Structures are given as structure tokens and as C-alpha cells.
Amino acid sequence: MAQAVPADYGNDARIDALLHKLTLEEKMNLIRGERENPATYQGQAGFLPGVPRLHIPSLRFSDGPPGVLTRVPAQAETATMGVAATFSIKDVEANGVVIGRQARSLGIDVVLQPFINMDRDITFERGYNTFGEDPLLTGAMGAAEIRGIQSQDVMAQAKHYLAYDSNSYNMFVDQQTLHEVYAAPFADAVKAGVSSIMCSYNRINGSFACGNADILKTLLKGQLGFKGFVTSDWGAVHSASFINNGLDIEMPGFNGFFETGPERKTLHRKPNDGAMGGMEVGTIPEEPPAVDHSGAFPKDSDHMKMRDALKDGSVTEATITTAARRVLYEMDRFGYLDGHQKHTITPQDIEKNASVIRQTAEDAAVLLKNDHALPLKATELQSVALIGPGAGQVAAIGVFGERSGGLTERQIGPLDALRKLAPGAHISYSVDDDMTGVPIEASMLSHDGKPGLLRTDGTGTTTVDPQLDFTNSNHKALAANGTFTWKGTLTVPSEGVYWIYLQALGARAALQIDGKGVGRTGANQGDVHGDIQQATQDNIFPTTDGLDNVRRTVRLTAGSHDIKVEASGDTSDNPEQVRLNWLTPERRLHDHQAAIEIAKKVHTPIVFLWTRGEPNFGLPGDQDKLVEEIAAVNPNTIVVLNVSQPIAMPWLSKVKAVLQMWWPGDEGGWATADILLGKVNPAGRLPFTWAKKIEDYPATDPAYPERSAKGVAGKTTFSEGVDVGYRWFDKQKIEPLFPFGYGLSYSTFNYSDLKVAKAADGGLDVSVRVKNVGPLKGDEVPQVYLDAPLQRPEGVQFAPKTLAAFERVTLGVGETEEVRMHVAPRSLEYWSVAENRWVRSGERRVRVGGSSRDLKLESVAK
Structure with missing residues (x-):
């Protein structure tokens, strides 16, 4: 493992000297995203060109979490929510190391993770990418991942700052809740030494997050002491003046507000519809129709570009210099100014990474x-x-x-x-639901009354193919980087709903039936989500032989239907694999009945x-x-x-x-x-509350329409305040299906001898004896919760109880361990709106147990 990057290091004299030598335009090259040269571009999310004249390197930014997304396929790690379910700092840090190691292998400098928003609204389409509903758990997970990533000399970028927790883009949050819940994980990220933070698309309390001085300058850079750089999400800048309010870098988007030269065509951009609607993934037959949230995306701006702002003095070069300084500070801190950066592509450490991924999946x-x-x-x-x-x-x-x-x-x-x-x-x-299907039979395909489909390549050469089935598995893959079109007629034996599968790899492909588009693969040349067609892109599973799988249902009448398939190379230089598969209604019914019959027999x-x-x-x-x-x-x-x-x-x-x-x-x-x-004893814990019905959650309770993504009058108000997740269920006395922190085991654990003492840092040291009284070795996850203060200051919010500490321990059969957990001072404080500072709360009851609803022991701490 590489040496961990110091949390606070930067050679001010060196940075001052560089800034003195930089021209205005060169400073802009440190704070304005560009498109990398196609000769070296790796299909990553973003790029800063740097200043070659002064040996200031470029920076590559890659998407996540988890893992690293470029044009070179990388190992898939356990999903973020699963990582949170480990309740293991050790596991999370190891996953961070894997991410950092992948990034180094793939020539990436900045990974756009961890994702440390709250899982506040389970209808939020990106909620699955969070660490769950609790700010302390999220902060601990995010900080551990940051430490792991940055130990590999790769920068981590925490996102999305702030309150990006809904399909809405206009959020209103009270100040106590903002500090205690939504900003809290970012405070932990800052303490962990995160290099950079991504500001979000949404408005927060009236102002765009990327141009909101209250949260960027006052809170993040002021109160939290963040020294790194703030990067916009792609397309989240609406004015050059955002740089005055705490934004440092504009990544390429729709308008290029940080442009200083003549008007240019839009640069390489990260499409916002991806951020809003499933990252370019089309709906598959089993899913309900996709919901389009693009109408809610804020597109208004003051149209002020940097060239105009500099002319009228609304932005000064001194402000640009300050932003560039923050980028140089992190480059220096990570050794990039001394050549410690790596842009070459080298083999990934597959086996070493795989052991961590398997362990995490088991622990989750x-x-x-x-x-x-x-x-x-x-x-x-x-x-x-x-x-x-x-x-x-x-x-x-x-x-x-x-x-x-x-x-x-x-x-x-x-x-x-x-x-x-x-x-x-x-x-x-x-299989029941066969997602690979079978090639459409040759007897059903024709062209101009003759058997087979007519294929035309990029040179105009035509060929007749009995079936559309060109793959490595049947040894018929087509040459790389070609362009092919198949046309003909599909003769359907009987009317019904047919499941049509367009499958490809090494190529982009599209299907039409009777002149109407049915489906297309998700990758587009010049896109930033990998740039090449990946096998897992368009379906929950690739085909059984490893192709991307665009699956659609089409109602077809009996008789002839025109079909057209187009394919072209995806720049991977791999052979083009293209196949048109299907499942007839009769075959699907047969597969389902077979599943029922086999269940009867075993x-x-x-x-x-x-x-x-x-x-x-x-x-x-x-x-x-x-x-x-x-x-x-x-x-x-x-x-x-x-x-x-x-x-x-x-x-x-x-x-x-x-x-x-x-x-x-x-x-x-x-x-x-x-x-x-039973080779592994499960011990994962739920990082969210599993309700009996969706209406039980605070954001989807119909009694509070202002909390929903739709909101009231275009505003989504987090009126539940600090009562997020399990706190809401506790306050409302709602019985969940499974509570936060819940998880069973193949063994049984007893708790005893709870001790609570004041810690040297002003927090609490909590210890409890845990004994494995079951038949198998296994892990247990003791959790510490604090009740609301016994005496509550007027006008201050307190949840009935909040998670304050946790630990994961391994115990053999009959083994007992004294588990020590530390409650940080911040868990004993609240944000005073009246005093604009953190204030120590009064006497608290301490509870310890195996979940938020299974608290076996209690004590009182003053």
C-alpha cells in the first residue's frame, strides 16, 4: 500500500511561485474542464488540461461509485449500500484501496466518490448509491473510503454537496438539520483529508448549490475548514459569478461559463439526463415505464460567461488565482507536481482486488x-x-x-x-425469465422474398445472412470497427407479445421493426460513461456468453414485419459481436411452468x-x-x-x-x-429502515406533500427535520418490517456489563461484553444509540434516539470479548441556530444492542 497522503500539506512558497508565472488563461486551465486529446482520452468523466509549460500536469476524473469507469473495463465491487451494510470500517477502507488501485492502473487521478448523500427518499433514483439513511454511518463509511482511495496516491472527490437527496432540484432545509444531517458526512470527509468535493445540481434554500456562498464559503470552507477544491457537477454551473461564491472548477457542461475566449461549440459534456434518468439505461420489459425527471432540471442562468465577467469586473483575476491555488495545493499535496502521477494504462491487480470484493460481499x-x-x-x-x-x-x-x-x-x-x-x-x-433467449430462426427471416437478411457493410458490399448471429461463442464475430446494416422481413407465426433481444459487444447497435425504433445500445461515441459498449450496460445481466443485452417487448401480429439492424464499431478495436435473439410467448410460458414443476420435485x-x-x-x-x-x-x-x-x-x-x-x-x-x-456466517446490518409500506417513510407519507420530490409550488421542503429514516419511525411509533441496523446470524450473541465513561476528548467511551452462545463462529455488530437529552432546550430538535457508535467483532463459539466503542463529542452536541454554533447537550441515556429496535442494555451519561 502506498503511503497515506498527509491531511494538511502544501508548499505555499512553491505554489506562490507557480501562480506568479501563470498567465490568466493558464490559470483557467486549472479550473475549467476540457476534452482530452482523442489519442489519449480514456472515456473518463472529466479532464483538466494543466499547464505543460510549467510541468503542471493534467488531471483525469473518473466516475464512480463504486469502482472506476473508463473505456477499460474494471472490476465491479459490491454496491455502495452493500458496503454500508458491512458496518465495518475495515471493509470500507479496503474497498477504498481497491478503488484507488484500479484508478492507478487505469491512469486516473481523481475518482468521483464517495457518494455521501442521505438515503432520505427511497424513490430518489440515485438513492441506491448512498451509504444509507444515517449521517454518522454515512460519514464513517465515507471517511474510511477516502482514506483507502487516497492511500494509493489518488484523489477522492466526495459528492454531492449538498442535500441532493430527492428527484427534486429545489430543496429547503432548516439550518439545524442542514448541519446535523446533510453536511455531517461532508464534515467527516474533510476531517479525513478529502482532496475535493463536488457541488450538486440542486438549489438549496433558494440558491444553486454550486453558487451558494452560504454552504460553500461560510459552511464548507469556513466552519469546516476545507482546503481542497470544489468541482461542479456536469452542467451544474449557471453563471461565471459562481466562482465568487466558493466554486473552484467548472467541469464541461452545456454552456461553458468559465470560457474566456471567443464563443465555441459545447465541449465534451456529461449529459445531465444521465444524472436525472438512470444514466442512459433504457427500461427493460420487467420494469415499469421510466419516469422522466428532465423537466425538473434547472436550466435558468444569467448567461454571464467568464470573458464578460472579467471585462465588467464582476469577477477578478484574484478570485481566479484563489481557485487555481486550491487545485495546485492538492496537486502538490499528492505529489503530482513531482511526477507521482500515472497516466499509463497497466494491468489491474485482479486477484488482490477480487479477494476484497468477495470478502465485502460476504460481510454485506x-x-x-x-x-x-x-x-x-x-x-x-x-x-x-x-x-x-x-x-x-x-x-x-x-x-x-x-x-x-x-x-x-x-x-x-x-x-x-x-x-x-x-x-x-x-x-x-x-431460469424462469430467460434473459438471453435464442437466435431468431432462419426460417423466419427473409429479404425480397428470398431466405436470409441482406447485410450491407460500410463499403456498400452486400451479403446474405441466414440469421443475425455473429459472436465469439459461435466463432463468427465480425471484424473490428466496421459498419453494418441488416434489412429484411421477420415472419411471425402468431400474434402475441414477443421479447426481442438486441445483443452486442465491440459495437453499438440499433433495432427497428416496421420503421419504428425498438431499442439501441447505451454507449455513444464521445460519451463519458466509459465510451465503449460494456456487457453490463443495458440489462440487469449480460447474456450468458457475455454480450450487452438490449431487451424489449413488442406486440406483433401474425405475418411479415420489416426489420432493420444497424451496428458500428465502438472504438474498442475489439471484434464486433451482434446477435438478434428472442423469446416467443409460448417459450416464456414453458419456462415459467418448468420453474414451478421443478420446485415441486425438490x-x-x-x-x-x-x-x-x-x-x-x-x-x-x-x-x-x-x-x-x-x-x-x-x-x-x-x-x-x-x-x-x-x-x-x-x-x-x-x-x-x-x-x-x-x-x-x-x-x-x-x-x-x-x-x-454456511461457510460464512452472515452478519450484515441494514443501513436503512425497511418499512412495511412506502407511505411509512417521511418523504413519501402523503400527509406531507411538501417533502416529496414533486413538492408544493415547486419546492421540496425537508420538513421532517432531523427525523430522517429510523428517527421518523421512532418518533411516529411506526413498526418497520425490519429496523435500521437489523440483521440475523446463524449464531446467537449475549450482551452484558455495559460501561460508560467520559473520554479524554469530551466524548464517551462505551464498553460492553459480547458472548457468542451459538453453534458457529460469527460476527456481531454492537451499536450505541443516544436518547434525546433528558432536558431539552426550547426550540431545538432532537430525534428520539440517534446512532452514536458501532463496531463489528468476530467471535468463536463460546468466546467473549469486551467491545470498546467511542462516542465522539459531536454526537453529544446540537447545532444552535440562535447562537450559530455547536452546543453541548445535557444528560443522555446510552443504549446498546444489535439494532435500533433491539437495545439490550442502557445507562446514563452526563
């Missing part, structure tokens, strides 16, 4: 229910059926977006992992369920119906979830066990098998 697993069904016993392994596409393939990443897409060659599904880890078992498999059916797109508190497609039908024919049904937000579970009482595996990354199949077999 949350056992939600277990009626003595898990782990699987030797006798049960003689008659097991795995059902669902998530059994045959691992749901590694869920939804493609800002994260690394993964290495499909490493993605072993739970089915194969179980068979390898338990070679004597008898395990059958039924002792234990295990059903794998998934989500991918915008959360809606429900499973896509007919997955609920599948579980109901299987549980009806076999009472021993077990469910494995690959979801990243809560879902309704109407079948919960009818199944024997429920295991939450999140989106576990490339190694998730192995991790899932390890948990099912």
Missing part, C-alpha cells in the same frame, strides 16, 4: 428471515433447485451508470459456485429476485407472483434478494428464509454460495 449479506432453513444441511443439498436468472448469473452491479461495469469473465453465478463448493450436491436449475427451492432501475418499493415483472406460486407448491422455499433498496414482500410469511445479498460485484456468486452453505 443481511439475513432477514430464517426459520431454521439456512445454512443448507448436507441432506438438503441432495435435493435443491435454484430458480431465476440471478441463480445462473450473478447480479453483480444492478444498474449500469457511474460505476465500473465489471469483468464478465469473472462473474460466476451462484449455481456454478454452489456446484463447485459442494461437489456432492444435487442442484437443479430453472426438498428446497431457492428463488433469486432482483431489482435494477428506479426504485418503486416493488420487484420488477412477475417476481412476486413467482415466489407466491413456488411457496404454494413447496413450503421450504428460500429467497435470495439482489436489491439495493427496500421492496414490498407480500410473500414473506410464506417462505422459510430471506437472504439479502445486495448487488455484490464480480465475486458475488461465490459470496452467495458461501453464505448459503
Whole structure:
């Protein structure tokens, strides 16, 4: 591991000397995003050109979390929410090291993570990327990830500052809540020495976050003492004057407000519709229609460009110099001014990273229910059926977006992992929802009354192909960087809904039926989300042979339909693979009935369920119906979830066990098998409250429309105040399905001997004895909560209780450990709006236990 970057280091004399030599335009090259030269561009999110004349290097920014997204596929790590579920600082820091190591391998300087917003509203389409609903947990996770990333001489950029926690873009938050909840994780990031912070798209209390002096200058750079640089999200700048209010860098967007020269065409940009609507991922058949949030995105501006602001004096060169100084400070701090940067592409440390990813996926697993069904016993392994596409393939990443897409060659599904880890078992498999399908038969394809489709390449040469099936797996992949068009007629045997799959890799592709666009692959040349077609881009799973999979449903009448498929190279220089697959209505019905029949015949059916797109508190497609039908024919049904937000579970009482595996990354199949077999004892904890119904959450309670993304009169007001997540459930006395911090184990743990003492730093030292009284070695996660003060100052908000500390410990059978946890002084304080400062609260009751609703011991601390 590289030496950790000091939290406070910078050679002021050196930076002053450089600034003195820089021209105005060269300073702008340190604070204005540009497009990298196509000869070296790596499909990353952003680029600062630097100043070659003075050996000031360029900076590459790459998307996340988690992982690193460039034109070179990188390993997929456990989803952020799963990482939070480990409740393990050690695991999170190790994941940060993996991210930093990947970034170094792929020539990246700044990774745009951690994502430390609050999971306040489960309908927020990017909520899955957070560390959950609690500010202390989020801050601890984010800080650990930052330390891991920056130990590899890579800059971390915490995002999105501030209150970007809703599909709304106009948020209003009171000052106490702003400080105690939404800014708190960023305060922890600053303490961890984060290099940079990304300001968000939304308005906060009336002003755009990237031009809001209250949160950037007063709070972030003033009260929190942040010394790094503030980068705008792409397209989040609306005026050159934002630099006066605390913004340092404008990344390329729609308008280029930091332009100082003549008007130019828009530079390489990161599309805002990606940030708002699923990162260019089209809806797949199982999902409800996508919701378009683009109308809510703020597009207004004062049209002031930097060249005009400098002319009229509304922006001065001194302000530009101050912003450039912050960038140089971090370059110097990380050694980039001394050549410690790396822009070459070198092999990733696959095996070293994989061990961390597998460990994290195992530690993240949350056992939600277990009626003595898990782990699987030797006798049960003689008659097991795995059902669902998530059994045959691992749901590694869920939804493609800002994260690394993964290495499909490493993605072993739970089915194969179980068979390898338990070679004597008898395990059958039924896919139910076949997401790869079969090539459309040659007998159904024709052109001009002749068999086959007519292919035309970029030179105008024509060829007749009996089927559209050109892949590595059938040894017929096409040459790289070609342009191909297939035209012809599809003859459909009977009317019905057909599932059509356009599959590609090494190429971008589009499909038309009867002159109407049906689907296209997600990658576009010049895009910033990798730039090449990746196998995990357009579906919850790639095809079984590793192609990207654009899946659509089309109602077709019996008879002839015109079809057209276009494909072109994606600049990866890989052979072009293109295939047109489908599933007929009859085949889908057959596959579903086969799943029910196999469940009848075995002792234990295990059903794998998934989500991918915008959360809606429900499973896509007919997955609920599948579980109901299987549980009806076999009472021993077990469910494995690959979801990243809560879902309704109407079948919960009818199944024997429920295991939450999140989106576990490339190694998730192995991790899932390890948990099912009992090779690993699950100990993950929920980083959010799992409600019985969506209306129970504060942001989706219909009694408070102002809190919703739609808001009232265009304003979303966080009127729940500090009562976010479990705090709201406590205050309203709402019984959740599963509480925050909850998770079962294959073992049992006893708590005793709680001790609370004043700590040297003004906080509290809490200790508790935990004993493993169960049959297996396992981990336990003691959690410390503070009740509201026994005497509460008038006009100050206090949640009924708040998380104040936690620890994860491993205990052998019969082993006891005294677990020590520290409550920081800030947990004993509140933000006084009247005094504009942090104030110590009064006497607090300390509670300790295994979840927010399972607090076994208590004491009082003054």
C-alpha cells in the first residue's frame, strides 16, 4: 500500500511561485474542464488540461461509485449500500484501496466518490448509491473510503454537496438539520483529508448549490475548514459569478461559463439526463415505464460567461488565482507536481482486488428471515433447485451508470459456485425469465422474398445472412470497427407479445421493426460513461456468453414485419459481436411452468429476485407472483434478494428464509454460495429502515406533500427535520418490517456489563461484553444509540434516539470479548441556530444492542 497522503500539506512558497508565472488563461486551465486529446482520452468523466509549460500536469476524473469507469473495463465491487451494510470500517477502507488501485492502473487521478448523500427518499433514483439513511454511518463509511482511495496516491472527490437527496432540484432545509444531517458526512470527509468535493445540481434554500456562498464559503470552507477544491457537477454551473461564491472548477457542461475566449461549440459534456434518468439505461420489459425527471432540471442562468465577467469586473483575476491555488495545493499535496502521477494504462491487480470484493460481499449479506432453513444441511443439498436468472448469473452491479461495469469473465453465478463448493450436491436449475433467449430462426427471416437478411457493410458490399448471429461463442464475430446494416422481413407465426433481444459487444447497435425504433445500445461515441459498449450496460445481466443485452417487448401480429439492424464499431478495436435473439410467448410460458414443476420435485427451492432501475418499493415483472406460486407448491422455499433498496414482500410469511445479498460485484456468486452453505456466517446490518409500506417513510407519507420530490409550488421542503429514516419511525411509533441496523446470524450473541465513561476528548467511551452462545463462529455488530437529552432546550430538535457508535467483532463459539466503542463529542452536541454554533447537550441515556429496535442494555451519561 502506498503511503497515506498527509491531511494538511502544501508548499505555499512553491505554489506562490507557480501562480506568479501563470498567465490568466493558464490559470483557467486549472479550473475549467476540457476534452482530452482523442489519442489519449480514456472515456473518463472529466479532464483538466494543466499547464505543460510549467510541468503542471493534467488531471483525469473518473466516475464512480463504486469502482472506476473508463473505456477499460474494471472490476465491479459490491454496491455502495452493500458496503454500508458491512458496518465495518475495515471493509470500507479496503474497498477504498481497491478503488484507488484500479484508478492507478487505469491512469486516473481523481475518482468521483464517495457518494455521501442521505438515503432520505427511497424513490430518489440515485438513492441506491448512498451509504444509507444515517449521517454518522454515512460519514464513517465515507471517511474510511477516502482514506483507502487516497492511500494509493489518488484523489477522492466526495459528492454531492449538498442535500441532493430527492428527484427534486429545489430543496429547503432548516439550518439545524442542514448541519446535523446533510453536511455531517461532508464534515467527516474533510476531517479525513478529502482532496475535493463536488457541488450538486440542486438549489438549496433558494440558491444553486454550486453558487451558494452560504454552504460553500461560510459552511464548507469556513466552519469546516476545507482546503481542497470544489468541482461542479456536469452542467451544474449557471453563471461565471459562481466562482465568487466558493466554486473552484467548472467541469464541461452545456454552456461553458468559465470560457474566456471567443464563443465555441459545447465541449465534451456529461449529459445531465444521465444524472436525472438512470444514466442512459433504457427500461427493460420487467420494469415499469421510466419516469422522466428532465423537466425538473434547472436550466435558468444569467448567461454571464467568464470573458464578460472579467471585462465588467464582476469577477477578478484574484478570485481566479484563489481557485487555481486550491487545485495546485492538492496537486502538490499528492505529489503530482513531482511526477507521482500515472497516466499509463497497466494491468489491474485482479486477484488482490477480487479477494476484497468477495470478502465485502460476504460481510454485506443481511439475513432477514430464517426459520431454521439456512445454512443448507448436507441432506438438503441432495435435493435443491435454484430458480431465476440471478441463480445462473450473478447480479453483480444492478444498474449500469457511474460505476465500473465489471469483468464478465469473472462473474460466476451462484449455481456454478454452489456446484463447485459442494461437489456432492444435487442442484437443479430453472431460469424462469430467460434473459438471453435464442437466435431468431432462419426460417423466419427473409429479404425480397428470398431466405436470409441482406447485410450491407460500410463499403456498400452486400451479403446474405441466414440469421443475425455473429459472436465469439459461435466463432463468427465480425471484424473490428466496421459498419453494418441488416434489412429484411421477420415472419411471425402468431400474434402475441414477443421479447426481442438486441445483443452486442465491440459495437453499438440499433433495432427497428416496421420503421419504428425498438431499442439501441447505451454507449455513444464521445460519451463519458466509459465510451465503449460494456456487457453490463443495458440489462440487469449480460447474456450468458457475455454480450450487452438490449431487451424489449413488442406486440406483433401474425405475418411479415420489416426489420432493420444497424451496428458500428465502438472504438474498442475489439471484434464486433451482434446477435438478434428472442423469446416467443409460448417459450416464456414453458419456462415459467418448468420453474414451478421443478420446485415441486425438490426438498428446497431457492428463488433469486432482483431489482435494477428506479426504485418503486416493488420487484420488477412477475417476481412476486413467482415466489407466491413456488411457496404454494413447496413450503421450504428460500429467497435470495439482489436489491439495493427496500421492496414490498407480500410473500414473506410464506417462505422459510430471506437472504439479502445486495448487488455484490464480480465475486458475488461465490459470496452467495458461501453464505448459503454456511461457510460464512452472515452478519450484515441494514443501513436503512425497511418499512412495511412506502407511505411509512417521511418523504413519501402523503400527509406531507411538501417533502416529496414533486413538492408544493415547486419546492421540496425537508420538513421532517432531523427525523430522517429510523428517527421518523421512532418518533411516529411506526413498526418497520425490519429496523435500521437489523440483521440475523446463524449464531446467537449475549450482551452484558455495559460501561460508560467520559473520554479524554469530551466524548464517551462505551464498553460492553459480547458472548457468542451459538453453534458457529460469527460476527456481531454492537451499536450505541443516544436518547434525546433528558432536558431539552426550547426550540431545538432532537430525534428520539440517534446512532452514536458501532463496531463489528468476530467471535468463536463460546468466546467473549469486551467491545470498546467511542462516542465522539459531536454526537453529544446540537447545532444552535440562535447562537450559530455547536452546543453541548445535557444528560443522555446510552443504549446498546444489535439494532435500533433491539437495545439490550442502557445507562446514563452526563
